[in-house]
Amino acid sequence: METIRQIISKKGNQIFSVTPETTVYDTLKLMADKNIGAVLVLDEGKLVGIMSERDYAR
Numbered sequence: 001m002e003t004i005r006q007i008i009s010k011k012g013n014q015i016f017s018v019t020p021e022t023t024v025y026d027t028l029k030l031m032a033d034k035n036i037g038a039v040l041v042l043d044e045g046k047l048v049g050i051m052s053e054r055d056y057a058r
Contacts, residue, residue: 017042018051027051
């Protein structure tokens with residue numbers, strides 16, 4: 001079984017984030033454009049949440 005480190009090394013280490021003020025539409029567009037399933041929500045550089053495709057689907 002692979003480790004998280006091995007998976008990240010294959011996928012790359014670029015991180016995408018939004019702010020709490022970013023619209024849901026813009027967040028979904030970012031995820032679609034970058035072909036990613038989730039983004040970090042950062043407020044002044046501090047992690048305050050994660051938005052995923054599943055959050056929107058439910």
